[in-house]
Amino acid sequence: MAAQKVEHYEIATYGSLTQFVKTLGKTDLADLMVQTLEEEKEAAQLLTSIAENNNVKVTVE
Numbered sequence: 001m002a003a004q005k006v007e008h009y010e011i012a013t014y015g016s017l018t019q020f021v022k023t024l025g026k027t028d029l030a031d032l033m034v035q036t037l038e039e040e041k042e043a044a045q046l047l048t049s050i051a052e053n054n055n056v057k058v059t060v061e
């Protein structure tokens with residue numbers, strides 16, 4: 001859950017940075033921000049997949 005929270009924070013950050021650099025007219029930087037944003041989304045999806053596939057066993061006593 002902690003890792004998922006980090007990924008979502010990064011997604012919000014790179015989404016905002018994408019718009020900031022577009023506003024500044026820095027299209028080369030916008031492309032880099034979009035690429036990084038997509039990588040963060042992929043990481044979040046991987047973590048979701050791990051959680052959904054029960055790769056972590058939890059025991060409640």
Ligand SMILES: [Fe+2]
Nearest residue numbers: 007010040043
């Ligand atoms: Fe990340």
